[in-house]
Amino acid sequence: MAADGRRPENLKVDGGMAQNDLFMQRLADVVGMGIRRPGISESTAFGAACLAGLGCGIYRSVLDIGALNRSETRFEPHLEASERRKQIAGWRAALQRVRST
Numbered sequence: 001m002a003a004d005g006r007r008p009e010n011l012k013v014d015g016g017m018a019q020n021d022l023f024m025q026r027l028a029d030v031v032g033m034g035i036r037r038p039g040i041s042e043s044t045a046f047g048a049a050c051l052a053g054l055g056c057g058i059y060r061s062v063l064d065i066g067a068l069n070r071s072e073t074r075f076e077p078h079l080e081a082s083e084r085r086k087q088i089a090g091w092r093a094a095l096q097r098v099r100s101t
Contacts, residue, residue: 010034010074014043021075028075032084039071 028035050065
């Protein structure tokens with residue numbers, strides 16, 4: 001997306017790794033943007049269940065679903081841009097060393 005000139009303000013993540021606070025903070029630092037983790041760790045499954053509920057008439061509209069309480073945890077980047085670039089360069093150098101040719 002950044003190559004297209006469209007950079008999101010935040011990333012919203014879910015799933016197993018998203019439960020690791022250290023990983024989430026590191027991700028925010030490396031990508032240089034806020035990371036949002038929903039209160040429901042498997043929001044993809046939750047979304048599918050909500051759409052099924054909509055189809056069965058449990059919910060009247062997507063607005064009803066949107067009104068469900070969804071707390072979230074936010075992780076904001078703390079690295080300066082120069083440090084971020086340095087760490088990414090180090091990561092790329094490490095990848096080059098372990099890649100087979």
